[in-house]
Amino acid sequence: MSDAPALEFRDLEVAYTVRGIDREVLRKVSFSIAPGEAYGLVGESGCGKSTAAFAAMRYLPRNGKITSGSILFEGQDIVGMSTSDINTLRRSAISMVYQNPATALNPTIRIGDQVAEVFALQGLSKSDALAKVEQALIKVQIADPTKVMRRYAHQLSGGMAQRVVIAMALASNPRLLVMDEPTTGLDATVEAEVLDLVRKLRKESGTAVLFISHNLGVIRHMCDRVGVLYAGALVEQGATEDIFSNPSHPYTVGLLRCIPRGGLHKNTDRLDTIPGTPPALGTHFDGCVFADRCALVEDKCRTTQPEMVTVGQSHVARCFHTDKAGSMPRAIDTVSVSVSQNPNRATTGTRLLDIDHLSKAFTQDGHAVHVVNDVSLQVGVGETLGLVGESGAGKTTIAKLILGLYGSDSGSHVVLDGKDLAGTLNKRDIKDVGAMQIVFQNPDQALNRRHSVTRIVGRAVQKLRGLSADDSTDRAHELLSGMRVEATLHSARPVQLSGGLKQRVAISRAFAGAPQLVVCDEPTSALDVSVQATILNLLVDLQKQDGTSFIFISHDLGVVRYISDKIAVLYLGRVVEFGDSNRVFQGPHHPYTEALLSSVPNIDGSVRKRIPLTGVIPSPSNPPSGCVLHPRCPRMAGSGVEHLCTSVEPALTEVEPGHFMRCHIPLDQLRTVQTQ
Amino acid sequence: MKRFILQRLGLAVITVFLVCVIVFFLTHILPGDVARQYLGRGATEDDLRDFRRLFDLDKPLLTQLFSWINDLIHFDLGQSMQYRGPVSELLGPAIGYSSKLAAVAFLIIVPLSIAGGVLAAVNRGKKIDRAITVGGLSAAVIPEFVWAIILVLLFGVTFEIFPVTAFPGKGDKTVLNQIWHLVLPSISLLLVLFGYIARITRAGVIEALDSDYMRTAVLKGLTRRKAVIKHVLRNALLPTIAVIASQVPYLIGGLIAVEIVFNYPGFGTILKGAVDARDYSVLQAGVVVSSLVIVSFQLIADILFAVLNPRIRQKISE
Secondary structure, three states, X not given: OOOOOOEEEEEEEEEEEEOOEEEEEEEEEEEEEOOOOEEEEEOOOOOOHHHHHHHHOOOOOOOEEEEEEEEEEOOEEOOOOOHHHHHHHHHHOEEEEOOOHHHHOOOOOOHHHHHHHHHHHOOOOHHHHHHHHHHHHHHOOOOOHHHHHOOOHHHOOHHHHHHHHHHHHHOOOOOEEEEXXXXXXXXXXXXXXXXXXXXXXXXXXXXXXXXXXXXXHHHHHHOOEEEEEEOOEEEEEEEHHHHHHOXXXXXXXXXXXXXXXXXXXXXXXXXXXXXXXXXXXXXXXXXXXXXXXXXXXXXXXXXXXXXXEEEEOOEEEOOOOHHHHOOOOOOOOOOOOOOOOOOOOOOOOOEEEEEEEEEEEEEEOOEEEEEEEEEEEEEEOOOEEEEEOOOOOOHXXXXXXXXXXXXXXXXXXXXXXXXXXXXXXXXXXXXXXXXEEEEOOOHHHHOOOOOOHHHHHHHHHHXXXXXXXXXXXXXXXXXXXXXXXXXXXXXXXXXXXXXHHHHHHHHHHHOOOOOOEEEEEOOOOOOOHHHHHHHHHHHHHHHHHHOOEEEEEOOOHHHHHHHOOEEEEEEOOEEEEEEEHHHHHHOOOOHHHHHHHHOOOOOOOOOOOOOOOOOOOOOOOOOOOOOOOOOOOOOOOOOOOHHHHHHOOOOOEEEEOOEEEOOOOOHXXXXXXXXX | OHHHHHHHHHHHHHHHHHHHHHHHHHHHOOOOOHHHHHHOOOOOHHHHHHHHHXXXXXXXXXXXXXXXXHHHHOOOOOEOOOOOOEHHHHXXXXXXXXXXXXXXXXXXXXXXXXXXXXXXXXXXXXHHHHHHHHHHHHHHOOOHHHHHHHHHHHHXXXXXXXXXXXXXXXOOOOHHHHHHHHHHHHHHHHHHHHHHHHHXXXXXXXXXXXXXXXXXXXXXXXXXXXXXXXXXXXXXXXXXXXXXXXXXXXXXXXXXXXXXXXXXXXXXXXXXXXXXXXXHHHXXXXXXXXXXXXXXXXXXXXXXXXXHOXXXXXXXXX
16 A cells, blocks of 8 residues: 555546536546655646546536546555545545635635634544644634634634645545645735745645646645646656756747746847647647647648657656757747837837825725825836835736726825826826726626727727717727737637737737837736736737836736836835846845745746745734834844844935935845855 | 624614615505595594594604604504504504514425425436426416415415314414414415525535635545535535525515415504505504514524625624
C-alpha cells in the first residue's frame, strides 16, 4: 500500500453530456502522484483542469461521467466504488480546497460548527469536535480562533475564508489534498501567505497534493512535478524545473512566452501570443489536439495522434517536434489597428490629466470613512499610469472619481487637457465624457447581452459623437474591425463571443468617443494568458497610434510593469510611492512596494526572499496613527525612526528626481537594507 | 434587532390605520341612504333619525371616522345594523371557527407543500419531480370553490368518506371530529396553494443543492441525505417563508369561498351575509380584522426571515 501512488489517473476519459451528445472533456489522461508529492496541473480555461480535480474526488457535475479509464487512490479504483466507501475516503483520506472560499462555506452556519462537522464525522462528540476546531484554526495561523469560530462566512476576508477551508480540508489528516485554484482571486500578499502556509503544512504532514492553477508562477513555486493540459489532453509532463527550463511541447513554450515577465516593457518588446482559439468542448481530433494553433504544424500532425515522447529524465511531451519546440518561431500578432481619429494630438509626454488633491469620504453609520486621501497624480499624453495595491487600497474608487461616477470631496480637482472638470458625470459635457472612458474587468457584465455588438458600439458612437444612426453604425464597424473583431461577428451578441473578443468589443466601445484617456480596470484579469497578451498588444498599438493615455489598474504586477510608464502604489487610499515604472520596480522601494513585489511568485524561478506584511489591512474607517503602514511595515523595526512612524504621517516627497515616496526612512537606508 | 422589530411594528400599525381610513370612506361613499335602505319605505322620519343616531350617521364624516377608529382602539367594533347587536359578538365566534379551519388548513398545506417541493428538487428531472410540478400547477388553475364542490361530490356524496359540511353542528363535538370535518375544506385550499408553495420551495432547494457549500458538504464526506438536511434546507427555506406569508391574504379569500360551500359558520360566511344585507359596520370591522391578520403574518415572516439569515441579522444589528 505504501508503494502505491497516492493518486493515479489511468487513461481517464470524462465526457459532459450537452444537449444529448457526449462531449469529451478529458482525453486519456494518465499521471500519478507519489505519496507526499505535489503535482501541478496547468492550462488555460476549458482545458479540463477543474474536471480532473473533481474527478479525483469522484465528484462530477450532473451531466458529467467517466467514460473509460480508472482513478486509483493508493491502488484502489475509486471509479466503481460504492457511495459509502467513497464517503469514507472523503472523510478520512482525500480532501479538497476550492477556488472560491467565500461561497464554499455555508452562509447560515457558524464557522466553528462547519469545521466541527468534519471532526464529528470522524466520530467525535460535539464538544470534543469544537475543541479540536480551535487547534485546527491555530494550525492555519488564525490568530483569534474563538472569535472566528463564532463568525459567519460573509464576515471573513477572502484570505481568512481560504484558511478556514484549508483547516477544514486538513482536519481529517488527508493523505491526498486536491487544491483547485486555491489562491485565484486573492491579493498577492494574501496569496503569498496562503501558499507559504500550504507549503509549511505539507512539510509537516507529508500530504500528497494535486495542485490546479492557471498561474504558472504559482505552480512553479508549489509543485515538484507539473502536467500541462490542453483541450483535455496531457501534452507535457515532467519535473517542475525541466518544464520551465526546457519546455518541449509547443503549447507549453507558447504559454511561457506570452506572459509579460520581469524586464519586458511595451516600448521594447511585443508580447508573444498563441494564435487561434482553444477548441470547443468535445471537438474531435484525428491528430494532435494543438495542431490548429501550432507554429510547427505539419501534415502528419493533423492525421496522426502523437505519442508521449521522452525528452529527459521522466520528462515527456506529446509532440513530433519536441526537439524544435524550444526554438520555434515567435508568434507575434501583426499590428492592424486603424481606428485613428485624432491626428492632431499633442506630442507624447505633455501633461494630459492632472489629479489634484483628490479625496473621497463615504459616510458609514454617521462616520466619515476616508477611502481616498489626498491623491495627486499626473498622466502625460500617450502615457500609461499603473495603479497597484491590495484590494481596498482605493484603486477602483480613484478611477471612478476621475470618471465622475462618484463625486469627489471639495478641494479635489480633475483637470483634463487644461480644463477643470465637474465633479460628477452628469455635470460634464458630452465631449468630456467621450474624452475619458473605461474598460471593465468583466466584459460579461459590462456588455448588454441583449444588444448586438454593432449596437453596443454604435450607440456609444452616436451618444458621444453626435453622429446619425447610419454614420454611427459605419463608424462602429470601422472601430470593431480595427480591434480585429471580424465583420461576421458584428451582428453577434456578447454571449456568442469568447472572453477575449468580448473584451475587444468593450475596448471598441471605450474608444467610440475618440478618448484621450481610457481607464482600464483589471481588463485582462478574467482572461487566459494567451488572450491577455493579444489584448495588451492591442492596447499598446492603440496608444502608439493615437497617443491615447491609459490608467491601468491590475493586481498582476508583471502586466503593470509591462504596460506602464509610471506607477503609483496605493495603500489605504494614499499614494505611498509614485514614479517611473523602472524606478519603482528596480528600487529602492517603499517598504510596502517591496513587500508587494516580493510576494509575487514569478515564473523565472528566481527565489526571492519574501518580505511579509504581518496582520490585516486596517479599515479605512479607523486608520492607524502616524504612517498608516506602520503596524505592518517590514522595515520600521530597527530603522531608528520608529517614533516618527508611529506618530507623524509622512508626506509624499521627491526622494530622487521623478521618484516620490511617503516614508520616514531615508532613501539610502532603504537601499542598504533592500540590497542585503 | 429590537429597533428593527419596532420599526416593522410601526409600519404595520400605519398600514392597518390606512386600511381603516380607506375602508371607512369606501363604505361611506356608496350612494343611497343607509337608514332608508335598512328601515324600508314605511319608516317614519323619527325612525330614520333614531337609526342614524344609533349608528352616528348624523355626525360629520370625519367625526364618524375618528369615533369609529377610537372605538376600534378600545376593541369596540360597533353595532351590527342587521342584528342590532355588538359586532364583536357576531364576529368573535366566527373568527374562532375560521381560525380553526385556517389552522388545520395551514398545518396540512405548509408541511405538505414544502415536502413536495423538496422531494421534487432532490429528484430534479425525474418522474416524481414532473408529477409534483405539473400536478401542482394543474391543480392550482382550478379555483378553490370549484375544488370544494368537486371534493364534496366525490368524497362526501359519492363515496361518503368525509362529511359534506365543515361543521359538526349538533353532533359529536370532540376535537378529533371537528378536525375530521375540516379536512375536506382544507384540501380544497391545499390543492390551490400546493403548486405555488412547492414551486418556490423547489427553486430554493435547487439553488442550494447547486451551491458551492453543498459541494463542500458532500466532499467532506457527509451523506447526501445529511448534507441536504443540514446544509440545504435552512438556506432554501428562507425564500419560502416569505412566500407562505404572502399567501395569507389569498388564504383568507379562499376561506370565505370554502366556508360558504361547506356551510361553515366562520368569518367568511358572516362577511358574505354582511355584504348581502349591506351591514356596513360588520363589513368594516371584518375588513379591518382581516387586514390585521395579514399584516401580522407579514410581520412574523419579516422577523423570521431576519432571524434565520445571519446576513440580514447583522445588517439590522449594525
